[in-house]
Each structure stands twice: as structure tokens, then as C-alpha cells.
Amino acid sequence: MSIDYASKIPNNVDLDQNRQLQRALEHWQPKYLEWWREVGPVESHSSEVYLRTAVSVDSKGWAQFGYVKMPDYRWGIFLAEREPSRKIGFGSHKGQAVFEEVPGELRSTLRRIIVTQGDTEPASVEQQRFLGGTCPSLYDLRNLYQVNVEEGRHLWAMVYLLHAHFGRDGREEGEALLERRSGDADKPRILGAFNEQTPDWLAFFMFTFLTDRDGKYQLAALAESGFDPLARSTRFMLTEEAHHLFVGETGVGRIIQRTVEAMKQHKVEAPDQVRALGVIDLPTIQRYLNFHFSVTLDLYGGEISSNASTFYAMGLKGRFDESKIDDDHVLASAEYKLLDLAGDRLVDKHVNAQLALNERLRDDYIADCQAGVDRWNKIIDKSGLPFRFKLAHKAFNRKIGTFAGARVSPDGEVVGEAKWTHHAADWLPTAEDHAFVRSLMGRVTEAGKYANWIAPPARGIDNKGVDFEYVRFA
């Protein structure tokens, strides 16, 4: 299924067959480019970046590599191939043909899902726009830019759905997506985590490991959707999203690798001595992990959610890997175990599984994060050092849901305000931690050179060497 690159907007949805939609999107396109130039990566517009661009959505054309100036990147609309005779896989319409149009009574809620998902895409570009100034290598700079252009592409995916299926309301939402700004007091992005700063590369890698993984789970749940254009759109986005998770997991992994090497070489373990070597001490990395993990858990919403229940019943948003789960896919009488706060104790509670779908998705996400953290620990294991990274308890540092405002330690102990205050600096990154990490952030732009605080990657992109000139500056 090849992509039409001759059109103003590259697409594989026969855009030229629908003049009205084509005109609407061509009207939106310059505004998008203006947004990119205004709040996209700073000082990047004339650099040539070794990026991958899809020329078709099948595996052969999926990853074409070449130098591109980012404002010339061919953003467009790519949907995964249609599965003929696909059926709705869950909820009360299970077994019926998938929807090609939005069911009337669900228009506003579905629009909300798409807008919320769409809003995160430009938000992360805005959050990361200054990172290029402190890149640890050309390889990392290129990976950052690849993430950025693909987040931009994801915005296109969502705006296409809004334009194609939600009429005037959809078009207005498309405009608003370009008007909100991450961290702006007057017109902030919709979700909290997307108004936080991404001040340094450790934060960026944590964000791509943890917060982009939320993106993966949300997209995967939507890829099960009975609303077929949404399913096909998100399915293709998932392939792109994998690169973002890769950047995060290997980025943090390489930082750990470098720290561990320095600790072994100089035979030091105390954090201040480790910092003196110009690398990031492991407890600081743990505190960053605690912070990014806990704020990302909030993105899944409340434990009990009637909205999530309705979406499921209507076949719009499934569970992670819905089609691979062995049950009735209706969940009318199934139960799900979730955690509740009873005074100063955490207790199990059983609720209807359809009401607990947010929690189920969060739990699947946590298991995936745990597997990644286990892989980081293997890097430390190889060195023989005793340190282990731990994923914080899911009740730790939450702002949304049952545990909002509760004082729970990373180990899952309900603690009083006093103990919380006493330990906060052990559990969450402090201003001093941020200042230290920032102090390491120089700018390394010589091909093959890597900042002292991060190890080179095991292999390059597209079988290139780690010393390849991934970005050429004008």
C-alpha cells in the first residue's frame, strides 16, 4: 500500500478523492509548519538530519533513511493496511462489522479521546525543543529529532481523524491543538505530565522510556478499536512509537553503563565521589525514575472509570492485546482486583472488570516498565555492583485517583506527612539533583564523540557506525 508523495500532503487514504477534506487539511498544513518553526526544535531548521521516512506502510517501505531538513520532512497521513472483513473484537457489538464512521451518540466522547491523545504529540515536541543545545552526541541529536518529527506525524494522524470524521468541531479542535502550549499558564496542554519541563537529557530519556510507553499502551488499546480508521491509524503509529521507547531505554541504559564503568574504574560508590567523576550517580537516576514513573501513572486516569467502561462496551477502546486475551471480551460479570487505601493501609478490592479498565491498562504498563528496569539492572549485575533499580509502588507520589495526595513511600508503605517531608529528597529529584545533571549537559557535535556521562550505543542507526555524521549543520 504505497504512499502518494506527489500530493501536497503525502497520504495513503486517497485524499485526492475527497476534495473537501483535502482542502481542509491543506488549509491546516501551513499552520502546522508555522507551529513547527515557532516551537519546534530550536536552531534546527537548516540542519540536515539522517531521518527515516515511510514510503509505504508495509514492512518493505517502512523505513527509508536519508538526510532531510526537518521543515521539509514529509508529514502526512498513513494508515495501516485495511484488514478486510475485520470485526469488532469486544464489547456489546462484538462480532459485528467494524465502524467506518463514528456512532452518533459517542461522537463527543470519542472526539475527546482523540483530542487528548493528539494533544500529547505537539506537547512533547514543545517540551523537548531546547534539548538540541545540550546534545551528548550527533547520534543522540538525530534520535531526538526523529522522535520530534514522528510526534509531529502523530499529530497529523489525529488531526486527520478529527477532520475526516468530526466536521466543523473536528476542524476547530485541529486548530486548538496548534494553539495550546506546553507549560503555558493561560493555554496549557491538556494532561499534567505534558506541561512538565524536559530540562535535561536524563529527563528526556526517562520521558521517552516511561511517558512514551504510556503512549504505546494508549495507542495499543485504541488499535483494538471497532472504529476502524482509528484502529488503522494507531496501529501504524505504534510502529513509530517503538523508536521512541528504544531511545529512552537505551539512553538510560547507556548512562547507567557509563556510570558503572566509571565506578569500577575508580573504585568508588559514594554518590558525591561518583558525581566528581562527571557521571550521574545511580541514586539520582533512581529519583528521576521515581518522578517520571509516578507522573506517568497519573495519565491513565482514575482507577474506576465509567467512561472507560462505556468506550469498552461500545467497542471503541479495548484492553492491551485485547485480541490475544482468552476471555469473553464482554466483561459483564468479570471482576478485577485493584488496590485501595483504607486509613493507613493499602488493601485489595474487587470491582467489576469493565469499570477497572484504566487500572488494568496501568497494570499492564507497569509490568512492561518492570521488564525494562530489569534489563537496566542486568547492566549493573555484569559489573558486580550491589545497586538495584526499583520501580516505585504505584501509590507513590500520585496526583490523580485513589492515591491522589496520599503519602506512600516508593516501597509502598503509607507514611505520615513528617516522614514524607523527611524523605522527599531521597525519593524525588531535588533542585540540587537537577542542577547537577544540568551542569553535565554540554554540547557534543563531533561525529563519533560522546559526552563523558553517557556510553556510546552498541550499534548505530540503519547499520551505520556510531561515528556516522547523523546530523550535518548548515
Add this chain to the structure above:
Amino acid sequence: MTTSVVLPVLTRQHLIDPEICIRCNTCEEACKKGAITHDRRNYAVDAERCDACGDCLPPCPTGAIDSWRRVEQPHPVAAQLGWDALPEEITEAASGAAPMPQSVVEMVKEASFGQGGPAPPPWSAAHPYVGLYTPDRPAEATVVGKRRLTGDDSEVDIEHLVLDFGKTAFPILEGQSIGVLPPGATEDGRPHALRLYSTASPRDGERPGSNNLALTVKRVTRDLDGKPVRGVASGYLCDLEKGDRVRVTGPYGTSFLMPNHPGAKLLMICTGTGSAPMRAMTERRRRRLSRGEGGSILLFFGARRRSELPYFGPLMKLPKELIDVELAFSREPGQPRAYVQDRLRGRAQDVARLLSDDDAFIYLCGHKRMEQGVFEALAEIALSHEIVWADLKQRLRTEGRLHVETY
């Protein structure tokens, strides 16, 4: 009656490197054969279902998917799910690879005699596998392509033969050779001796990613003294049909290999079917041209006449930025006789520049009788630039920059 089939000794198994994989599921999503599966810990490839189509490779963000091992028995999925790292590649000793047959050792020595002694490979050459398959345990390949390279009007018969190894691992590099075991026996009942042929394909096959290689085979009708003979191996190969099976040994060769570092330059001098390794190296370079790794190729290629020059058509279509070609025909009607050494002299400035460039590597392949003329021309060119050829030749050889294979 059924004939016994030689089972593949080693197969090439597609695996996922658990140390690099980030468990993103794009490979499983991309695999239409349902060959990829996972549990909480790892992703794994089911060897029964995987047909190495490569659909899963581009979407992988890490490259972990592009992992392959030669195995006697495929690793089952259950074992892969428990891995922390890929298993070691089977070493030649562990795989039972025998030392090279004495006949091969002698043939290689004879062929490289002109370079003046053993030469190491270029410093940036890839590690070659040697002797994985022996006359006792040969690999079996299938003829999947065959075409005559010489003109119909030519009395010389040179065939382009494509041998496919299916699921049998046969890792081979440009410049390496294979042994062909002709069926049958001599009059006194001994099996026919194996014959060596250089691969004419780059390491990743005739088409990128295929497990096959091409040979350039000239039907031998006269011996070195010009007496009529019937070449056993060449006659056998030239008469093969598509679908026929061939018993193959090797690979062989640890010296006549190409450099892999960016900017490496190649000076290639060949005649007739001596073009096979040159074609392999050139095609390797052509496939990587878009990477902009630099490095020139200067080719001197001789044949009796145009219609007997293997790969003449494709050679003429290669882009100028890839290769600079000088052809020499010694029996072209209506033209004065020209030999590769004449063309070398005609490009003396360029050749001299390459002789004194540490990044230049020289390859000579073809008839024994061209050797002397070529070395004389090189010596002349060297001398005119105040370089003593004997010293330079010795240095080129010991630095792995001069490789000769003549027969």
C-alpha cells in the same frame, strides 16, 4: 530407487538479540507467518515458521531482530525465551569444520604464487569462514539460475551459474572460493578431484538478503598447452540445468578479501573468468554506494574480444562514480592487439598514485600468463616515480594490499 540426499549440516537460524531488543512488538506485528512470539521476558522466532522473508527487519528500532546463527539444530522457542544473551556463534572447531583438504592448500598456494609469498588480508576485511563443508560432509546447493555470458557466435562458452543454499548456512565473502565436487569417478575408480571457483556475488547474495552465490565458469576445451581436453568440473557445471543439485565444499580463502573501511580504494586487474571476484567486490560497493563511504575502483579487464568479456553489458551500465573501467581486447577484429598491461601504462599517473596510497588494495586474477606482463608494467610505472618495485611489492604483500590469484 531413491538416491540418498546429503542433509544440510548447518542451518541459518533467525533469532532476536535479547540484550538489544526493547520488546516493542513491532516484529511480531510485522510477521505475517506468525513466527514471532513473546512472553514477559523475551521475544523469540519459531524456526519452523520463519522463512527469513525479512518483513520484520525494517520496523525494528534497535537492530536486535537482525541476528542470525548457524546451528545444527534450531534453538526452540522455549529455550530462546529463557535467554539473557544470544548463544555464542558455533566456532569452526566446534562445528566439526575440518582443516582444508591438502589439494585445496596446494591449489591456493599455486594460484597466489605470483604475489611472492603469503599475504594477510586487508586490515579491515571481514572475518572469513573457512572449510565449513568438506568432501566428506559437503553442502548441497540447487541451481536456480543459468545464462550464457559469451556471444552465441563465440566459440568460448562462459556460463553464469547461480547456486542457492536454501536453509543451509554458507557464509562467504567476496574473493573467497568454493569447491565443486563433480559426480562420478576417474577411470581408475577414484572420485573426481574438487575444483575451486571464486564467488562472483557479494556476501549477501545475488540479490541482497538471498542465500545464494554465482559462479563464472568457462568450459575448458583445451589444456594449458593448447591440446584438446574435456574439463571435468567445468563441463559438469556448464551442462547443469535449473533445479539440479551440486555438492559444494568450502568456503576457502583468508587473504584475497576486500577492505571494508570507508575510503578504501581498489585497483583490480583481471582477464576472462578472473573477473568473478572483481564482480563480487564491485557489486558489494555498488549496494553501499548510497552510504557515501568513498573509495574509488579502477578496473583493468582483458579478454580476447568483446563478445567473450563476461558481464560486458552490466559493466558498461555501472555509474562512473562507482568504477573507472579500462578494457583491453587482444583479438578484436580490426583493432590492434591490446593487453591489460598496455592499459596500465596508459593510466600510469593514476596507477602510480594508487601504488603509493596506503588505502589502495591491488587484486590480480586471471590467466597465469598475464602475471608477468602486469608486474613488468607496474615496475615501470613505479620506477618512473622513483619507487623500487621489488621493495614496494614486498611491502604491499606484507601489508595485505597485494593479492594474486592466477591459474
